Amino acid sequence: xxxxxxxxxxxxxxxxxxxxxxxxxxxxxxxxxxxxxxxxxxxxxxxxxxxxxxxxxxxxxxxxxxxxxxxxxxxxxxxxxxxxxxxxxxxxxxxxxxxxxxxxxxxxxxxxxxxxxxxxxxxxxxxxxxxxxxxxxxxxxxxxxxxxxxxxxxxxxxxxxxxxxxxxxxxxxxxxxxxxxxxxxxxxxxxxxxxxxxxxxxxxxxxxxxxxxxxxxxxxxxxxxxxxxxxxxxxxxxxxxxxxxxxxxxxxxxxxxxxxxxxxxxxxxxxxxxxxxxxxxxxxxxxxxxxxxxxxxxxxxxxxxxxxxxxxxxxx
Amino acid sequence: xxxxxxxxxxxxxxxxxxxxxxxxxxxxxxxxxxxxxxxxxxxxxxxxxxxxxxxxxxxxxxxxxxxxxxxxxxxxxxxxxxxxxxxxxxxxxxxxxxxxxxxxxxxxxxxxxxxxxxxxxxxxxxxxxxxxxxxxxxxxxxxxxxxxxxxxxxxxxxxxxxxxxxxxxxxxxxxxxxxxxxxxxxxxxxxxxxxxxxxxxxxxxxxxxxxxxxxxxxxxxxxxxxxxxxxxxxxxxxxxxxxxxxxxxxxxxxxxxx
Amino acid sequence: xxxxxxxxxxxxxxxxxxxxxxxxxxxxxxxxxxxxxxxxxxxxxxxxxxxxxxxxxxxxxxxxxxxxxxxxxxxxxxxxxxxxxxxxxxxxxxxxxxxxxxxxxxxxxxxxxxxxxxxxxxxxxxxxxxxxxxxxxxxxxxxxxxxxxxxxxxxxxxxxxxxxxxxxxxxxxxxxxxxxxxxxxxxxxxxxxxxxxxxxxxxxxxxxxxxxxxxxxxxxxxxxxxxxxxxxxxxxxxxxxxxxxxxxxxxxxxxxxxxxxxxxxxxxxxxxxxxxxxxxxxxxxxxxxxxxxxxxxxxxxxxxxxxxxxxxxxxxxxxxxxxxxxxxxxxxxxxxxxx
Numbered sequence: 001x002x003x004x005x006x007x008x009x010x011x012x013x014x015x016x017x018x019x020x021x022x023x024x025x026x027x028x029x030x031x032x033x034x035x036x037x038x039x040x041x042x043x044x045x046x047x048x049x050x051x052x053x054x055x056x057x058x059x060x061x062x063x064x065x066x067x068x069x070x071x072x073x074x075x076x077x078x079x080x081x082x083x084x085x086x087x088x089x090x091x092x093x094x095x096x097x098x099x100x101x102x103x104x105x106x107x108x109x110x111x112x113x114x115x116x117x118x119x120x121x122x123x124x125x126x127x128x129x130x131x132x133x134x135x136x137x138x139x140x141x142x143x144x145x146x147x148x149x150x151x152x153x154x155x156x157x158x159x160x161x162x163x164x165x166x167x168x169x170x171x172x173x174x175x176x177x178x179x180x181x182x183x184x185x186x187x188x189x190x191x192x193x194x195x196x197x198x199x200x201x202x203x204x205x206x207x208x209x210x211x212x213x214x215x216x217x218x219x220x221x222x223x224x225x226x227x228x229x230x231x232x233x234x235x236x237x238x239x240x241x242x243x244x245x246x247x248x249x250x251x252x253x254x255x256x257x258x259x260x261x262x263x264x265x266x267x268x269x270x271x272x273x274x275x276x277x278x279x280x281x282x283x284x285x286x287x288x289x290x291x292x293x294x295x296x297x298x299x300x301x302x303x304x305x306x307x308x309x310x311x312x313x314x315x316x
Numbered sequence: 317x318x319x320x321x322x323x324x325x326x327x328x329x330x331x332x333x334x335x336x337x338x339x340x341x342x343x344x345x346x347x348x349x350x351x352x353x354x355x356x357x358x359x360x361x362x363x364x365x366x367x368x369x370x371x372x373x374x375x376x377x378x379x380x381x382x383x384x385x386x387x388x389x390x391x392x393x394x395x396x397x398x399x400x401x402x403x404x405x406x407x408x409x410x411x412x413x414x415x416x417x418x419x420x421x422x423x424x425x426x427x428x429x430x431x432x433x434x435x436x437x438x439x440x441x442x443x444x445x446x447x448x449x450x451x452x453x454x455x456x457x458x459x460x461x462x463x464x465x466x467x468x469x470x471x472x473x474x475x476x477x478x479x480x481x482x483x484x485x486x487x488x489x490x491x492x493x494x495x496x497x498x499x500x501x502x503x504x505x506x507x508x509x510x511x512x513x514x515x516x517x518x519x520x521x522x523x524x525x526x527x528x529x530x531x532x533x534x535x536x537x538x539x540x541x542x543x544x545x546x547x548x549x550x551x552x553x554x555x556x557x558x559x560x561x562x563x564x565x566x567x568x569x570x571x572x573x574x
Numbered sequence: 575x576x577x578x579x580x581x582x583x584x585x586x587x588x589x590x591x592x593x594x595x596x597x598x599x600x601x602x603x604x605x606x607x608x609x610x611x612x613x614x615x616x617x618x619x620x621x622x623x624x625x626x627x628x629x630x631x632x633x634x635x636x637x638x639x640x641x642x643x644x645x646x647x648x649x650x651x652x653x654x655x656x657x658x659x660x661x662x663x664x665x666x667x668x669x670x671x672x673x674x675x676x677x678x679x680x681x682x683x684x685x686x687x688x689x690x691x692x693x694x695x696x697x698x699x700x701x702x703x704x705x706x707x708x709x710x711x712x713x714x715x716x717x718x719x720x721x722x723x724x725x726x727x728x729x730x731x732x733x734x735x736x737x738x739x740x741x742x743x744x745x746x747x748x749x750x751x752x753x754x755x756x757x758x759x760x761x762x763x764x765x766x767x768x769x770x771x772x773x774x775x776x777x778x779x780x781x782x783x784x785x786x787x788x789x790x791x792x793x794x795x796x797x798x799x800x801x802x803x804x805x806x807x808x809x810x811x812x813x814x815x816x817x818x819x820x821x822x823x824x825x826x827x828x829x830x831x832x833x834x835x836x837x838x839x840x841x842x843x844x845x846x847x848x849x850x851x852x853x854x855x856x857x858x859x860x861x862x863x864x865x866x867x868x869x870x871x872x873x874x875x876x877x878x879x880x881x882x883x884x885x886x887x888x889x890x891x892x893x894x895x896x897x898x899x900x901x902x903x904x905x906x907x908x909x910x911x912x913x
Contacts, residue, residue, distance in 0.1 A: 040705045106891050114704045115651055116890050119847055122653070123886025126840055130880035243836065247713060285724050292713040299706060300698055368795055394797035406792040408785045410900070419781040423797030429806055432777035433770060443777055486797045 005280060010158030012276050018164040018233060020272020021171035025226035026249030027256070027264040028178065029096070029219035035195040035259040036215045039114070042121035043099045045246020046128035047092045047220055051227020052237035053132065054091040056143045058084040059231075065144035072146055080146050081232075085170070089224040096220025097213055099124050105209070125242075133239035140238035143231050167229045174225055175265060178218065182261060187214050195259065244288055248275065251295040257305025267305065318345045321490055321521050322367070322398070327376035329359075329366055329545075336362045338545045339376070344490060349512065349522045351536030351553070353529070355565055358542040360525045361403060364492050367523075368400050369393045381489070395423050397489035401479040401496060403525075409468030413459065413478050416467050417450035420485030450485060456518070457481040457511060473504055477511070490521045497528050509535050533557065541565065579853060579898040605761060609754035618869040624753035628825060630841075631865035632760040633818055638845040638861040639767045639854060640814025645843070646852035646900070647775065648807040649787030650700070651708040653839050654715030657695075658688040658812040660834035662819020664722060667734035667829050677740035677824040681817060688816020689809045696808035700801060715839050723831040733830025737823050748824075756825050763821065764858075767814050771854055774810075783807055787852075837879055844882040847889050850896025859897055 005012075026048050033041040059065050063072075063080050072080050103124040107117045151159035182188035193201040194211045202208055230245070231237055252271040256263025271294065278290040298305065320343035329337040337359045344350050352360050365371045367378060369390040378386045385393050399420070408416055425446070427439035454460045457477050462470055467478060476496055483491050493512070497505050505528060512535050516522055526532045532539065533553040541549040541556060543565040549556050556562055589597065608616075612623040637659060644652045665684040669675050675683075699710040722728045729735075739748040740759075748755055774780055782803040785793035794800045823829050841864070849860020864885065868878040889896060 040709065102891075103887060107894075112894065115645075115649060116894050118651055118705060118708055119843065120887050120890035122840065122843070123883045123888075123890065126883030127880055127887065130877065130883060134877060134880065243716075247709070247716075250709060285720070289717055289720055292717055295713060296698070296710065299702060299710065303702070370791075370795070390794045391797050391799050394795060399797075400795060402792065406789050408788040408792070410788055411781070411784055415781060415784075419785045419793070419798065420796045422778045422781060425778055427778065429774065429779045432779050433773050435773070439777065482796060 001281065005277075007157065008280070010156045012280055013273065014155075014158060014160060014164050016273040016276030017269065018167040018229070018272075019276060020252075020269040021167050022226045022229050022233070022245075022268075023249045023252040023272050024175065024265050024268030025171060025222045025229070026245060027253040027268050028175075028261065029223035029226075030250050030253045031256075031258055031261060031264045032191075032215050032219040032222075034253070035261075036191060036198075036212055037104070037108070038259075039104070039117055040121075040250070041099070041216075041219070042118060043103060043125040043128065044096075044219065044223055045242035045249075046125045046132075047096050047099065048223045048227050048230075048245060048249075049132065049237070049239065049242035050095055050128060051088045051092040051224035052231045052241065053141070053227075054088040054224065055084045055228045055231040056141055056237065058087045059146045060144050063146065065146050067142065067144055069144060071148040073148075077147055081166070084146075084231075085225060085228045088228040089221045092224025092227060093217045093220035095128075096216040096223065100213060100216040104212075108212075129239055129242060136239055138239070140236055143235045143237065145235060147232070163232050167233060171225070171229065174222065178222065179261065181218070187211070191215055191218075247288070247295075248291045251291050251298070254295060254305055255298050260305070263305055318347065320344060321346045321381055322523075323379050324363075324367075325377045325379070327363075327366060327378060328374045329362055329371060330374045336545050337366065337373075340542070340545070340547050341376075342540050342547060342550055344521055344523055345538075347516060347519065347521055348537040349516050349524060349535055351532040351539040352523060352525045352542065353527075353532055353539060354542035357544075358565075359545040360542055361494060362545075363542070364400055364494055364523075364525065367393075367492065368398060391423070394486050394488075397487075398492065399483035399486040399488035399490075400492035401476075401483050401494055403494040403498065405475050405479060407467040407475060407478060407482070410466060412464050412466055413454060413470065413474075413481075414447070414450050414463040416478060416482050417453055417485040418446050420482045421446040421449055421487070423486045453481045453484050454478075456514075457484070458507075472499060476500070477508075480511070480515070484515070484520070488520065490523060491515065493522060493524045493526075495525055495527060497526055497531055505531050579850070579856065579900075582855070582898070602761075602765075606758060609757055616870075618866075620869045620872060620875050622753070624757065626866070626869045628753050628756045628760060629822065630869075631862055632757055632764065633822060634842065634845055634861040634865040635858050636760060636764050636767060636818045637815055637842045638849070638857045639764065639771060640811045640818070641842050642811075642846050642851065642854060642857045643771060643783075643807050643814070644811035645846055646850075646857065647771075647780070647787065648783040648804060649704075650804060650807060651704055652711045652808070652811065653708050653836075653843070654695075654711035654713070654718075655811070655815055655842055656834050656836065656838040657711075657715045657718040658692065658815030659819040659822070659838065660718050660722065661688045661691050662816035662821075663823040663829050663834070664728060664734070664819075665816070666820040666823035667729075667737050668727070670737045670824065671734060676738065677820065678743070680824075681820050684820035685813045685816045688812040688819070692809040692812030693805065696805045696812075700804045700808060712836065712839075715834075715836055719831050719834050719836075722834070729830070731831060733828060733833075734823075735828045737827045737829065739827065740824050750825075750827055756821075760821065763817060767817075768854060768858075770810070775854075779803065779806065840879070840886075841882055844885050846896075848885050848896060850898040850900060852900035853896070853898050856896050856898030856900075 029044040029047065030041060059080065103120040104117050107120060147163065149161055149163055152162050152165060153160040182191060190206050190211050191214065193206060194208060198208065248271060252267040253264050255270055256265065256267025274294065275287060275290060279287050322344040325341050327337055327340045352363060354360055366373050369388055373386050377384055380396055380398060385396060425442050427436060427442055431439035451460065451463060454463050457480055459474050459477050459481065462474055467475065470478065480496060497508050500508060509531055512522060524532065524536065536553050539551065539553050539556045540547060541562050548561045548565060549559045586594065608627055609624050617623050618626045641652065641655045644650050662684040665687045666680050669680045669683065695714050699707050702710065723731055739750055742748060746755055782798050785798055786800050786803060790800055845861035845864045846857050848864055849858065850856025864882065868874045874881050
């Protein structure tokens with residue numbers, strides 16, 4: 001077993017890395033919203049799920065790929081990928097803003113405490129998952145292959161697959177863009193101000209509703225990108241994938257310290273690798289359990305995550 | 317010479333790099349009214365929070381009747397004999413005034429869940445006794461007529477007093493009042509001063525944070541002054557008022573800062 | 575907005591002792607007579623009417639009462655309530671098929687198992703803040719299902735078959751198709767649960783939970799052992815879920831992991847929220863309506879979870895207190911027991 005593991009170490013690692021980057025992007029959705037509202041966006045998992053379907057719509061319906069068609073090459077390939085990425089991001093981003101308006105806004109204005117918005121978001125998440133389930137007849141949907149999954153290099157024994165490379169590179173770029181946005185732009189600074197102290201930010205004349213909307217938008221964009229990468233990697237989706245990926249990404253966010261953007265990065269990577277290695281030894285059916293055990297251990301032993309704020313309540 | 321009920325010895329409280337309390341030492345003596353004053357941000361409420369176990373002190377010790385209470389669970393400290401009110405009223409709004417006080421009197425109940433479930437005689441007796449006790453406390457504070465009103469529908473002044481009645485419900489030896497006169501008009505303040513003295517005369521010890529200087533000076537037996545987390549004076553009201561360090565600390569700050 | 579609860583409470587309070595007993599008996603008679611109304615407008619076109627009364631309706635009511643202790647009384651969001659239901663059901667399944675124990679003997683064991691897992695989950699989880707509790711319980715519910723799905727002893731995806739029906743008592747036979755017998759037995763369990771909740775709500779435990787729900791920090795500082803009472807709420811909720819599970823397994827005679835998905839937790843949550851968190855009559859009403867409608871109206875049956883999701887969003891935003899809100903009204907009468 002160990003021998004097998006060492007043989008496959010690098011290929012597992014590459015798979016784990018690309019999964020890790022998918023987690024990072026979804027975890028950003030959780031972490032951004034948490035940073036500003038101090039609430040878990042329960043619907044983020046379904047925003048991701050919708051993002052995977054947006055990608056399929058572009059590949060299958062817009063560019064008319066079928067299971068039998070030839071994968072695209074050259075310029076057309078890049079056009080397909082770019083369109084699918086941007087479309088998924090926009091769909092998820094818009095959906096995320098809508099979720100905020102439907103599930104959170106009114107309750108936030110009423111100052112309703114923690115419970116009501118959580119339940120409301122669970123409701124929205126249920127509505128999204130069920131709508132898609134009904135539209136897809138509860139069946140998984142395969143994505144036609146738009147890109148040939150060839151190896152573009154070799155690292156020790158492991159081949160470096162093009163889709164994993166694309167995922168890692170583009171996710172890194174998106175992450176860098178996000179960091180720049182948060183640190184450099186006016187809106188990014190406003191988001192940080194609100195997450196540090198909402199009341200002071202309001203007194204400073206910052207439009208809180210606008211900032212919250214923008215936060216959901218940005219979180220949704222990142223989550224939508226994750227949807228695209230997921231579909232590219234696994235070429236398959238279903239109305240119920242949100243739950244498992246969502247709880248994993250949330251665990252990643254906690255691992256890195258929720259509310260902390262860099263934390264989401266390290267947490268996502270760590271969890272992607274850990275989950276891949278663990279699945280190798282235990283079998284994939286225990287994947288969700290592994291993730292959950294990590295979540296529980298982190299919450300109990302290092303509730304601050306590796307970088308984040310304290311989670312246990314110490315107000316008085 | 318009366319004995320001290322609570323003593324803080326060299327209490328220091330740091331939050332990260334900020335020192336909120338620095339080497340604070342003082343005693344609260346039995347059956348006295350001790351005023352705790354100081355400019356905004358001097359660390360008064362932090363003192364309450366360390367005494368009641370909300371924060372764990374960085375160093376020093378806090379003893380209640382000779383027994384250390386630092387690090388104890390909060391409800392156990394309350395059970396041990398310290399109760400408090402809150403600067404920003406924190407009643408349980410969806411409960412009646414009576415229920416608010418009864419929840420506090422439950423502190424010393426012996427019967428718990430199982431007794432309550434099967435209506436054990438102990439539970440029934442205690443329930444009856446506590447109901448009576450809670451009503452007495454409301455009457456004692458002068459808000460008995462509001463017993464069956466929901467706490468959040470009560471007038472502001474009654475809410476403030478209900479906080480005091482609720483704290484008394486835990487049968488404390490020492491009661492910490494955090495700005496009980498905030499938002500009161502002069503007439504209500506006079507009324508409150510009477511209530512505070514009445515509480516002391518009933519055998520309780522009181523530690524009082526208050527911004528209204530004339531109220532503090534009038535009711536306190538002794539006054540401790542904090543400034544930037546340090547104790548700068550500990551004396552009778554008269555002497556404190558004349559203390560140059562206290563005057564300096566308050567200089568530029570209007571006396572009635574609230 | 576009209577407050578049905580206050581109307582109801584007013585009628586109740588204006589009755590004398592006999593009036594109240596009359597109302598209670600009347601309500602019980604109506605509930606007990608429901609199986610005979612299959613031929614009326616109440617009939618369900620989609621599923622067998624009498625079996626609908628047992629599951630989902632009565633089963634939902636029982637579970638909603640249990641979950642209400644956790645979420646409604648103490649304000650703790652438990653999204654993995656189905657786990658206790660599953661633990662009860664699998665206890666029945668395992669012991670019922672492998673030992674000579676019968677349903678009535680397994681019932682206390684199943685309840686104990688559910689309570690025990692409530693402690694295992696609750697003691698660490700209840701130290702965390704509300705939203706983390708939600709995630710942890712959500713995960714726990716899934717874990718229980720995944721374990722059932724992957725352990726050979728629990729039958730994996732095939733589940734457990736040939737679970738025995740309860741043995742007859744007082745000459746009453748439990749045949750798998752005698753739905754009304756099961757329904758009446760469930761009514762008994764429901765009455766027992768109502769009694770337990772009512773009993774606890776008026777005394778110390780009820781006040782402790784109420785104070786925790788409204789301001790946990792203040793409660794702790796005023797001498798309420800908050801952690802202890804949170805664990806109690808959790809464990810009591812679990813016990814009701816476990817009892818429902820045992821009985822469910824003994825009714826369907828076949829259980830599989832698919833019966834215990836996250837959706838069940840959300841359905842029960844919807845019942846509690848729809849009816850009115852914290853008010854037991856509201857919760858019962860909510861569970862009856864949400865258990866019944868999907869089998870009455872075909873459209874809802876196809877999109878049942880969608881409807882339940884909508885219920886959650888709409889109720890939270892427009893009427894967060896539910897159909898029958900918890901106590902809001904103040905007694906106008908002077909306090910009779912005033913000393």
